[in-house]
Amino acid sequence: MCCSGFLKIMMFIFNGAIFVAGAAILGVGVWVKVDSGSLLGVLEEIEDVPDAFAQLVNVGYLLIGVGAVLLVIGFLGCCGAIRESRCMLMTFFCIVLIIFLAEVAGAVVLFVFQGLVKELVVDLETQVRKSIEKDYGNENSLTNIWNHTMDEFKCCGFMNYTDFDNSPYHNMHGKLFYPPTCCNATRDGDVVVVCPALTARDSRVPGCFLKLVELLEDNAVIVAAVALGIAFVEIAAMVVSLVLYCKIGDNKA
Known part of the structure; x- marks a missing residue:
């Protein structure tokens, strides 16, 4: 019982972090779309812009989508822990695992094709x-x-x-x-x-x-730290949800 209580607390902590991160990303996405006077706005006005850069115009929608998904994941994880729902916990685990694998794949693609930049x-x-x-x-x-x-x-x-x-x-x-x-x-x-x-x-x-490259370079350490932090929270949340899933199954057996 004590172990289950500890696992629930850990689920609340990790999912709270995911929920806050989702809210922050969602806010940034809304700000990007509202801020029309930016370099992204310039890209919208350019004809025949390379496809790789043309997609940057949609980065606001991407951030909004990612933020919304993280909000749902955070809520799903907390709710699953409270109700001790194995179905919700397994759904949470699968969604976070898919997101984590997508992030790893994206990082590999960026590393391999960085010469094309x-x-x-x-x-x-x-x-x-x-x-x-x-x-x-x-x-x-x-x-x-x-x-x-x-x-x-x-x-x-x-x-x-x-x-x-x-x-x-x-x-x-x-x-x-x-x-x-x-x-x-x-x-x-x-x-x-x-x-x-x-x-x-x-x-x-x-x-x-x-100026944009300089801004990115100046904040590269912060971006890397945030990315590593999110990856750590995702892995920890998956481990805790899986352990809690198995614990609930043992208690019901």
């Missing part, structure tokens, strides 16, 4: 340049998204200020000026402060893609 980035850069040259300064939706992204991340273009060469905005100002963020300038209300080409070159404001 550079090739995909080159393809993406080409399409982004074409999009900027065609519509920046001419198409309000894309222009506003780029301006919001550059203001928020303090960056300039995809790789650097030269991405705006031959764009409608560039041509509109005599091919000598760039967006204000390319030289650390600010907007004066609704008036766009142009950035001289020489200043843009000397200011060396990094591209938005480089």
